[in-house]
Amino acid sequence: MKDLVATREAYGKTLVELGRENPNIVVLDADLSVSTKTAAFRKEFPDRFFDMGVAEQDMISTAAGLAACGKIVFASTFAVFGSGRAWDQVRMSVAYTRLNVKIVVTHAGITTGEDGASHQANEDIAIMRALPNMTVIVPADAVETVKVIREASRFYGPTYIRLSRPKTPIIYDKKDYDFKIGKGVVMRPGKEATIFACGLMVAKSLEAAQELKKKNIDCRVVNLHTIKPIDKGLIVKCAEETGAVVTAEEHSIIGGLGGAVAEVLVENTCVPMVRVGVQDMFGESGKPEELLVKYGLTTQNIIKAVKTVLKRKK
């Protein structure tokens, strides 16, 4: 059994470390600090933490004002609110201004679970990556999250980082992983098809590839943690080398990782592709594992998608 750690836990711990290293880091939250895990920073650095209350729009524009005065600002809330509720503020005050605000959201996707559709952000990648100047990152596990948060604090510019609520498998060995924004990672070599995945679907894609190997289907798995700027070179290379593509994401099949990969493929190469993700529908209340099954986000769904795409391969 692999270790299970929530990406938001890794975020909270890393934020405190960064706070100790850099007095210029300021954290904002909108009444969800216990859930987003910014509460640890609040406790250690009360002067540099601002709880904006239930006011996400105000939070984002305030973050912009702080950043305009040279602060490195982390602003956190749930993914639905940080993207949708405050989208115009993100667009106007953060993206258009190219200010150094890191919007780190938790409870993304269907695995938010029992809270139901209102709290399950399945559209956030699509609406955030449509914004000019915005970098969009979806870490695959807690190890990668630490690297992403550290890198985000060094990198100047608006960044949207998407984390999950539940504990998810650790897939990286801490020592040998060099994270770079915009550079996808080949997690497993393979010749017959490439599975591009992000977030918790990377672990499931690795499992799927392992299962498929037993049936002599050799799949490559790529962790596309950065949805924007997308790693065009790696996508085209893998597509051409393997001749078939599957995308897997805990997000709507519209406009997310699948959309981004499709855009690259259609303009650069002719390779069949199948998307695994939430169909064009809202979620519902339930346990995360139940919802992943009901909404088609399992290892089996990925295996099926690979088999489908292979039939279309010339």
Next chain:
Amino acid sequence: MISKEKIKKLEGVARRLRQHIIQMTCAAASGHPGGSLSAADIITLLYFHKMRHNPKDPGWGERDRFVMSKGHAAPILYAALAEAGYFPVKYLKTLRKIGSSLQGHVDMLALPGIEMSTGSLGQGLSAANGMALAGRLDKRSYRVYCLTGDGECHEGQIWEAAMTAAHHRLDNLTAIVDHNKYQIDGRIEEIKSLEPFAEKWKAFGWQVFSCDGHDMKAIDQALKRAEKVKGRPSVIIAETVKGKGVAFMEAKPLEYHGRAPTPEEEKKALAEICQVKEFEV
């Protein structure tokens, strides 16, 4: 106390800024003259008397910050920045033209001296709060000023920001409402009343002042009083007239909210502002 000579000088500056508003919107054949003219005296007093700023060093850390939350009043801010020496006055005629730094609504990346990009109403006051919080964290003594429209106060975010400023006791912040009583669709009182307006701000924990927004001495006094307030943010409700300084615009505030003067109207407006019979463009 501001001297009589200084007031006279400021009134002269305000007249020049009004000329620029008319000329630049006419040249652009678009833009918002009405709400720029109503804010002209407030902006003049801030940029030519009150605020610490340095056109030669727009990034100076100790400078006072001004956030133009009503981003469509860009022409008056551009006029002030040009007259103050941030860029050549002749550049004003590029307003709204392709490739110009003088965007239809203010853009901080395009033009030094602009502290925050705005245009989607209601966001500037939150940003101003962020600047005031940063000033406190950095132990800097600058003040933050934020000009909002009165129609803009329909935006819920203004009141979110009002709560934030009061909660954090931001006494290094002064908001000024350009209370010209009109929004695009009509009189605010008829579209959606703000009243009781001053009481709303009070109830949100702000120290409220009001003044004639076209009287330099009154604006200066209100700003001075606001500066002395401790432990809470202050707001000045500046009573203004939309289109102020141009009689035919004052008479039709709705028409000139978002319509530029024609070349014919430009001549007429400039003659009035410059107090001459005929104005040669």
